[in-house]
Amino acid sequence: MKKWFAVIGDPIAQSKSPNMHHIWYEEAGEDAAYIPIHVKAEELEQAVRSLKLLGASGWNVTIPHKQSIIPFLDELDELAQKMGAVNTVVRLEDGRLKGYNTDGPGFVQSLEETIGTGHRQDPLLLIGAGGAARGIAFALQQAGYTSITVANRTAAKAEAIVQEMGEGKALSLEEAESTLDLYKVFIQTTPAGMSTGNLELPFSMKKFPAGAIAADIVYNPLMTPFLLAAEEKGAAIVNGLGMFVHQGAIAYQYWLGEYPNTNGMIARLTEQLGGK
Numbered sequence: 001m002k003k004w005f006a007v008i009g010d011p012i013a014q015s016k017s018p019n020m021h022h023i024w025y026e027e028a029g030e031d032a033a034y035i036p037i038h039v040k041a042e043e044l045e046q047a048v049r050s051l052k053l054l055g056a057s058g059w060n061v062t063i064p065h066k067q068s069i070i071p072f073l074d075e076l077d078e079l080a081q082k083m084g085a086v087n088t089v090v091r092l093e094d095g096r097l098k099g100y101n102t103d104g105p106g107f108v109q110s111l112e113e114t115i116g117t118g119h120r121q122d123p124l125l126l127i128g129a130g131g132a133a134r135g136i137a138f139a140l141q142q143a144g145y146t147s148i149t150v151a152n153r154t155a156a157k158a159e160a161i162v163q164e165m166g167e168g169k170a171l172s173l174e175e176a177e178s179t180l181d182l183y184k185v186f187i188q189t190t191p192a193g194m195s196t197g198n199l200e201l202p203f204s205m206k207k208f209p210a211g212a213i214a215a216d217i218v219y220n221p222l223m224t225p226f227l228l229a230a231e232e233k234g235a236a237i238v239n240g241l242g243m244f245v246h247q248g249a250i251a252y253q254y255w256l257g258e259y260p261n262t263n264g265m266i267a268r269l270t271e272q273l274g275g276k
Helices: 017-028 041-053 078-083 103-115 131-143 155-165 173-177 225-232 241-256 262-272
Strands: 003-009 032-038 058-061 088-091 097-100 124-127 148-152 169-172 185-188 213-216 236-238
Touching (some): 003 017, 003 041, 017 241, 058 241, 088 241, 103 131, 124 131, 124 173, 131 148, 148 155, 213 225
Parallel strands (some): 124 185
């Protein structure tokens, strides 16, 4: 029987996930479909019941439902439980619904695909304290990163993440700006630099160390102002496209049991976004 999957959110028309998953199905010879479904907040519980009733094998969850879907699921994996957010739902063999979060692991996979695994003990600065930063912080900790500092405009939000992790440091952006030379890995998780927002830097780059590693979760544009400024300092660059592709690939693996061709997908989307 044909398997089918979905992505639910509000809005949903902009999602690149359907195209990505359909390419992977075609490459793998999978008889499957992936459907974008517009679900408003007040329709979420009914949508989950309907997806289950109609036989969906699983679905992705995007804004604004990543937290609010949790009461309608039967089980969460450990990382999703810690994060308090779900972006992937798997229908188990007994019909129960299990929630996962692949955003943080997708970022770590993308990061280490570029820089390897030899930087897990290096001082790391995580810029931002929103939902994306929270997921990445827990995924980094789970992967064995041991020296994480979280910096945010409101330092109390950074401190909340550090307290939940049980380790690390919290700083304001102003404090971080004056100590940039202490870090070797930088991960930018704020919306700064998005093509739909203000093309700006999270802070002054005067003290940014030469030869560091700079990553951004934004992938449109591929090179944000932060990455461009870091590249001028000789940094190794990791843009946000790999995170997007790998979070989808991890979901695909949960659903279909194999990891799809991420390298080919990254190359395809890079070309579409005007990169090289």
